[in-house]
Amino acid sequence: MRFNNQDVPSDAQIISYKDGTIVVPDRPTIAYIEGDGIGPDLWKATKTVVEAAVAKTFGGKKKIDWYEIFAGEKAFKMFGSYLTDDSVEAIRNLKVAIKGPLTTPVGGGFRSVNVSLRQLLDLYACVRPVRWYKGVPSPVKEPQKLNVVIYRENTEDLYAGIEWKKDSPEAKKFIEIMKRDFNTNIRPDSGIGVKPISEFGSRRLIRMALKFAIENKRRSVTFMHKGNIMKYTEGAFKDYGYVETKENFAAQTITEADLGSNPRPKDKVLVNDRIADSMFQQVLLRPDEYDVIATPNLNGDYISDACAAQVGGLGMAPGANIGDNAAVFEATHGSAPKYANLDKANPCSLILSAKMMLDHLGWQAAGTLIENAIEKTIIQKTVTYDLARQMDGAKEIATSAFAKAIVDNM
Numbered sequence: 001m002r003f004n005n006q007d008v009p010s011d012a013q014i015i016s017y018k019d020g021t022i023v024v025p026d027r028p029t030i031a032y033i034e035g036d037g038i039g040p041d042l043w044k045a046t047k048t049v050v051e052a053a054v055a056k057t058f059g060g061k062k063k064i065d066w067y068e069i070f071a072g073e074k075a076f077k078m079f080g081s082y083l084t085d086d087s088v089e090a091i092r093n094l095k096v097a098i099k100g101p102l103t104t105p106v107g108g109g110f111r112s113v114n115v116s117l118r119q120l121l122d123l124y125a126c127v128r129p130v131r132w133y134k135g136v137p138s139p140v141k142e143p144q145k146l147n148v149v150i151y152r153e154n155t156e157d158l159y160a161g162i163e164w165k166k167d168s169p170e171a172k173k174f175i176e177i178m179k180r181d182f183n184t185n186i187r188p189d190s191g192i193g194v195k196p197i198s199e200f201g202s203r204r205l206i207r208m209a210l211k212f213a214i215e216n217k218r219r220s221v222t223f224m225h226k227g228n229i230m231k232y233t234e235g236a237f238k239d240y241g242y243v244e245t246k247e248n249f250a251a252q253t254i255t256e257a258d259l260g261s262n263p264r265p266k267d268k269v270l271v272n273d274r275i276a277d278s279m280f281q282q283v284l285l286r287p288d289e290y291d292v293i294a295t296p297n298l299n300g301d302y303i304s305d306a307c308a309a310q311v312g313g314l315g316m317a318p319g320a321n322i323g324d325n326a327a328v329f330e331a332t333h334g335s336a337p338k339y340a341n342l343d344k345a346n347p348c349s350l351i352l353s354a355k356m357m358l359d360h361l362g363w364q365a366a367g368t369l370i371e372n373a374i375e376k377t378i379i380q381k382t383v384t385y386d387l388a389r390q391m392d393g394a395k396e397i398a399t400s401a402f403a404k405a406i407v408d409n410m
Contacts, residue, residue, distance in 0.1 A: 001093060003086040004070055004079065008094075012065060015095040015361075017325055022095070024361045029065045031090050035100020036072045037335030038345040043100050045347035045403035049370060050354045052407040057366040067094065071113050072102035072335075083113045088120050097328045098357055100350060101335040114321075115161065117328060118154045123321035124201065125208050126152040126297075128304040128332065129356070133371075135378040136312035137390035143311050146287040149218070150307065151209035152300020154321060156201045157233075159297040162194040197233040197296055202240040208322070209294040210245065213269045214252045220264075221253075223273035224295035224303060237296050238273045245271050276303075283307055308332070315345075315386055318352035320360070327360055329353040343398040346384040348374060351406070373409040377402065380409075 001008040013025035034043045047066070054062055069087040076082050082102075091097045102113045117123065128150040132143040140146075164170035171192045178184040186192075206223070213221045223242075227235025245253050254265065256272035264270050274282060276299050283290060283306065295303065308317035314333035321328045331350040339345050351370060358367035378387065381394040382405050388396035397405065 001090075003090040003093075004084055006068070008067060008090075009065070012067075014093070017095070020324065022360070022362070024363075026062045027065055028096070028361070029067050029094055030357075031067050031069045031087075031094045031097035033069055033071045033087070033097065033099035033102075034074065035331065035335060036074070036103040037101060037337040037340045038342075039072075039100030039102070039331075039335060041341065041343055041345055041399045042331060042347045042350045045399050046098070046350045046354050048400075048403045049347075049351050049373075049406050050358070050366075052410060053358070053366040053369045053373075054363065056410050057363070057369055062363065069097070071099065071117070083116050088117070091117070091121060091326055091328060095326050096357065096360065097326075098350075098354055099328060099330045101331045101333055103335045103337070114330070115159055118321050119161075121321075121323060121326050121328070122155065123323040123326060123328060124153065124155050125205055125322045126150075126154045126300060126304075127320045127322055127356070128152065128300075128308075128317065130304065130307040130311055130317060132311040133316065133375045133378055135375070135381070135391075136316055137387065138310060138312055140284070140310050142287075146283065146307060146310050148283070148287075148290050148307060149209075149212065149292050150300055150304045151205055151212070151292065151294045152304060153197075153201055153205040153237075153295070153297050155297075156196050156198060157297035158193055158195050159301075160194070160196055162196070164192045166191045195230070195233055197237055199236070199240050202237045202296075203244045206241045206244050206294045207248065209292050210249050210253070210269070210271075213292045214249065218269060218291045220270040220272065220289075220291045222279075222290055222293050223271075224276055224279045224293050224299050225273060226276045226299070227273075228275055234276075234296055234299075241273065241294065242271070279303060280306060283310070304332070312387070314349060316348050316352070318349055318356050320353060320356050322360070327357075329357040329360075343400055344385050345399055346386045347399050347403060351403075369410050370406070373406045376409040377405045380405075 012029040013027045015028050016023045034040045069090045071083045131147040174192050175186045223238045225234040225238045227238045253271045254268040308314050317332045319330055319332040355367040355370045384402050388394040
């Protein structure tokens with residue numbers, strides 16, 4: 001195999017899927033994208049931590065071979081494209097990739113590389129675990145009460161990218177059709193966006209969330225939606241969720257309606273739903289009542305960042321985009337070009353995303369080692385700039401030094 005003019009080594013061990021289950025060799029070849037801005041600094045730190053954790057956990061019996069692919073500004077400089085076809089094909093073949101933050105313009109310009117990757121590879125679930133680590137500064141009194149995993153549908157909703165600019169021929173034609181055929185008046189100077197939410201897309205996302213909750217002994221799954229207003233898109237998402245629960249998970253779950261005022265059976269996952277605006281209150285006022293949240297795309301974008309703010313911000317928030325045949329793990333924050341090449345940024349988002357990657361590979365012991373070492377390092381108050389400025393008595397250290405401290409605490 002050869003991608004972006006670089007050979008995959010002939011002896012590379014390739015991850016595969018068999019009957020829907022990932023099959024991981026002892027020395028898998030995994031693709032990585034450095035990312036833009038602070039991306040290279042974060043990637044160096046992450047690589048150091050991951051390799052140390054795998055070595056310490058498995059004593060040399062397992063190892064990752066890294067294969068660089070290209071997206072973002074580096075890809076544009078090398079190949080004239082922000083996302084090369086070869087990079088997409090590399091992920092499709094190697095099955096697992098990890099990436100640093102990529103720059104996305106607001107308004108005009110190229111569409112988000114992140115969104116393109118999700119759609120081209122059908123990575124339909126954006127998975128965002130949000131929990132607090134001891135010692136991390138937080139704006140709330142009891143950040144430890146929040147421990148949720150958010151499953152955000154990745155390919156539909158307004159992120160499907162079906163939109164037309166004001167005064168474009170497409171927008172004008174759409175407005176004309178809506179008025180002529182549906183007696184709906186839209187202001188003529190409007191830009192247009194279309195919000196598709198399908199039964200297929202909703203149910204497979206909700207199915208993954210329910211499976212995760214059952215397999216990991218989580219207490220509840222909540223469908224977050226705005227179905228009181230958008231009845232046939234977000235309201236339908238909620239309805240599809242209950243159908244999926246009843247048809248495929250009836251033995252392992254109980255709905256809030258069926259439970260009533262009775263205590264939840266310990267062997268059942270509670271399934272319920274909440275209106276989106278209420279959910280934002282709930283994760284602040286009653287965070288310990290929520291465990292797994294499944295939601296359409298735009299809601300998931302908002303709620304995952306809002307939850308991350310309660311536990312220290314996006315610098316402490318990992319993320320993954322997962323489909324049935326591939327997965328990409330990524331930092332959830334931006335590329336922060338102001339701090340590029342200064343060895344200053346907090347690498348925790350990307351390192352914790354790598355922890356998720358190790359869990360995905362079935363190497364959970366190495367992932368747990370990383371998570372525990374990060375927490376120990378933060379408790380010791382040897383942290384990067386963003387955390388040090390919020391902590392009394394903290395010692396500010398560089399990104400690379402923070403990675404070394406994590407390794408020392410393994």
